[in-house]
Amino acid sequence: MEIDKSEAVLSLAAIDAAGARSTQLQRYRRFAPFLILWGAIWLLANGASDLAPAQAGNVWLALTLLGATASWWVGWRQSAAAAVGATPRRGLDQGWRWMLCFLVVITFQTVAIAVLPPMDSRQQSAFVSMFWTFFYMAIGVWTGWRLFTIGLAATLLILLGYYGVHSHYFLYMGCVAGGALIAGGLWLRRL
Amino acid sequence: MNELIHQPTRLKIMATLNALRGAAKLEFTELRKLLGVTDGNLGTHLTTLENAGYIEIEKTFVGKKPRTRVSLTRAGRRAFDAHVQYLRDIIHASS
Numbered sequence: 001m002e003i004d005k006s007e008a009v010l011s012l013a014a015i016d017a018a019g020a021r022s023t024q025l026q027r028y029r030r031f032a033p034f035l036i037l038w039g040a041i042w043l044l045a046n047g048a049s050d051l052a053p054a055q056a057g058n059v060w061l062a063l064t065l066l067g068a069t070a071s072w073w074v075g076w077r078q079s080a081a082a083a084v085g086a087t088p089r090r091g092l093d094q095g096w097r098w099m100l101c102f103l104v105v106i107t108f109q110t111v112a113i114a115v116l117p118p119m120d121s122r123q124q125s126a127f128v129s130m131f132w133t134f135f136y137m138a139i140g141v142w143t144g145w146r147l148f149t150i151g152l153a154a155t156l157l158i159l160l161g162y163y164g165v166h167s168h169y170f171l172y173m174g175c176v177a178g179g180a181l182i183a184g185g186l187w188l189r190r191l
Numbered sequence: 192m193n194e195l196i197h198q199p200t201r202l203k204i205m206a207t208l209n210a211l212r213g214a215a216k217l218e219f220t221e222l223r224k225l226l227g228v229t230d231g232n233l234g235t236h237l238t239t240l241e242n243a244g245y246i247e248i249e250k251t252f253v254g255k256k257p258r259t260r261v262s263l264t265r266a267g268r269r270a271f272d273a274h275v276q277y278l279r280d281i282i283h284a285s286s
Contacts, residue, residue, distance in 0.1 A: 001194055008281040014199065015206040015275060021225055022210035022217075081215065191224040 025191065027143045032188035033074050035136075035150065039181025041067045042129070046174030049121075056121070056170075064106060072099035105131075122169055126162045129177055130155055150184030193274045195243055200228060201236050205271045208246065208263040216249065216260035237261060245270055 003011075045063045049056035075098030109128050113119060119127065133154040140148025157176050165172045196205055203226050211217060217225075223233050240246045245267030249260045263271070 001192060003192065003197075003281065005282055005285040008278040011197065011202060012275070012278050012282070014202060015278075018203040018206035018225075019210040022207040025221070025225065026210070026212060026215065191221060 024144045028146060028188040030078055031139075031143065031147060032185045034071060035181045035185030035188065037070055037074065037185075038067055038132070039178045039183075039185060042178030042181060043174045044178075046125070046170045046178060049125075050168055050170035050174065053121075053170075068099055068102045068106070071102050072096065075099070105135075122162065125170065125173060126158055129158050129173065133158065133177075146184075146188055150180070150187070154180045154184070192277055193270055195239065196245070196270060196274045198236070200226065200232065201240060202274075204233075204236060204240065205245065205263070205267065205274075208261060209268060209271050211262065214262065216262040219259035219261060222261060240267070243267075243270075 041063045045056075045060050048059040052059075109131060113124055113127065116127075133151045136151030137148050137155070138151075140146070140151055154177055157180055158173070161169060161172045161176060196202060204222065207222060207225055208217060219233070219237075223230060226233065228236075237246065237248060241248050245264060247262050247264050249262070251258050251260070
């Protein structure tokens with residue numbers, strides 16, 4: 001059986017479309033556990049900040065370190081599962097890169113807060129949280145519209161809370177912004 | 192031309208699996224949703240591709256639930272790449 005140029009063009013277009021959907025699904029699947037993880041950390045850390053403000057710094061530090069370690073583990077698991085021949089060393093290398101990325105961003109945020117004009121805890125919380133939600137939007141431009149939407153929705157919720165919620169702001173941030181990330185992560189896992 | 196791969200549904204199955212990273216596998220239900228086909232239709236085409244040695248079907252249990260995962264074999268990836276090249280050659284030859 002021979003085919004002509006028009007059928008070849010249509011077949012290649014079908015291949016591209018199917019491949020693109022498959023790639024997008026994989027990207028969403030890879031990103032989803034990180035969103036759920038950090039959504040849960042926002043939920044816990046903001047909740048603790050609201051209930052015990054004096055301990056907020058220690059709680060955030062402990063949970064951020066826990067999140068970075070868990071992110072390393074998730075990155076390692078994902079790479080090991082996808083690697084041809086499942087070479088543990090390559091997975092380990094990918095895991096370290098993920099953890100290093102988080103540490104670079106967290107260091108940037110710490111330095112930025114230090115050099116910016118004095119900020120109160122609400123401003124710091126909004127700044128750090130929105131840094132991540134804008135990051136999700138930027139990544140979403142390349143990865144897919146769902147991630148962009150999650151970043152945008154979380155940003156709007158943070159702004160709504162910052163300007164509109166005056167008492168129990170941190171509880172709001174934990175439940176609404178953290179909850180948005182968890183819900184977003186679950187949404188990414190769905191087809 | 193590889194007529195086995197060129198059939199429209201099988202072509203999409205191969206393209207979807209070819210886009211997976213490394214040794215990653217796709218669940219049967221995910222593949223069905225991505226392609227928008229019925230269980231029976233997908234099962235028939237997967238069997239054809241498996242018999243040709245192009246894909247590998249792994250059946251396991253997660254708890255009490257059966258799980259079927261599909262991946263491309265090396266032979267399948269080679270055959271798919273060759274078919275894509277064949278299609279490109281047709282386009283280049285006539286332009």
